[in-house]
Amino acid sequence: MIIGLTGGIASGKSAVAAMFEKRGAHVINFDVLARVVVEPDMPAWKDIVAHFGTDILNEDRTLNRAKLGDIVFSDVQQRKALESFIYPQLFVEYNRRIEEIRSKDPNAIVFADVPLLFEIRLQSMFDKIVVVYATSEQQMKRLIERDGLDHESALKRLNAQMPLEQKMQQADYVIHNTGSLQETEADVNETWNTLSRLKQ
Template sequence: MNIGLTGGIASGKSTVATVLVERGALLIDADQIAREVVLPGTPLLAQVAAHFGQAVLNPDGSLNRKKLGEIVFADPAARKDLEGLLHPQIRALMKQRMLEAEAADPHRLVVVDVPLLFESGLQAMFEQVMVVYVSRATQLTRLMARDGLTAEQAQRRLDAQMAIEEKKERADIVIDNEGSLSDTERQIDHFLEGKGL
């Protein structure tokens, strides 16, 4: 079985992913794949630099994520351009890893962590979609604390994504991550037991 794991920024997806892995699931991380496809020397990194300018590269030739983030979070058209470059390659690699995991162990739960799963229209790739939910107020507080952002910067990042309430509505499984870690673990165990995993 495979599930897509998503949520909003700072909702605690990593925590839920870690618990699922501790329970035996195999994790495929779309963010990690997104970093792989733009490693120094890759054709995709050259395309990103050609489109957004050499300023998005660090002196060592790696991608300056902070600089690129400043550009794309301030300009929806630029964000669309970036997604148009990255998403097809990320999707292809994700699908390849899912097929490899299924071939290696057909009975193992495969969890694919995809931050922008609904925004990218990827729900059809998965048997079910699990959303890690916290309120928008909690997201803002956690995001400002985690990334050292101002309220305005944090607000902009949240506004760039689908509202967490809408993701919750569209989910097959909702893990409410407002409470303690043991509350979250209990919900995950309940889900796994229900699936006979």
């Protein structure tokens, strides 16, 4: 069973993914895959540098994420260009990892942590979809504290995504990450138990 796990930026997807992993799920994080496929001299890296120029590189030739982020979160067309370079390579790596997991554990419950699941219309890839919800105020606060962004930059990143309320309407399950850790764990537990029963 493959579950799409999504939410908004800084809604707590990674923390929730770790909770599911602790209960026995396999987790594939699309942000991690995206970093793997843009390492220097990989095909996606070459496409990105050809399009955006060498100004977006660090001295060690890795991508300067802050510079690239400033460009793509200010310009929808540039963001789409970046996605068109990354996603084809990302799906090759994703499929490889799915096959690897299935070969070792045919009955695995796999969570794919996909930040832009709805935005890039990947719903059909998953058996069920879980959305992690936090309020926009909580997201802003976490973005500013976690990533050291100023208010305007944080708001740009937040506004670049579909509102969480819309994502919740399309979800099979919602994990509320708005209260205490124990409350989030309780939501995770209930969802995990339901998914485990469905798998049988």
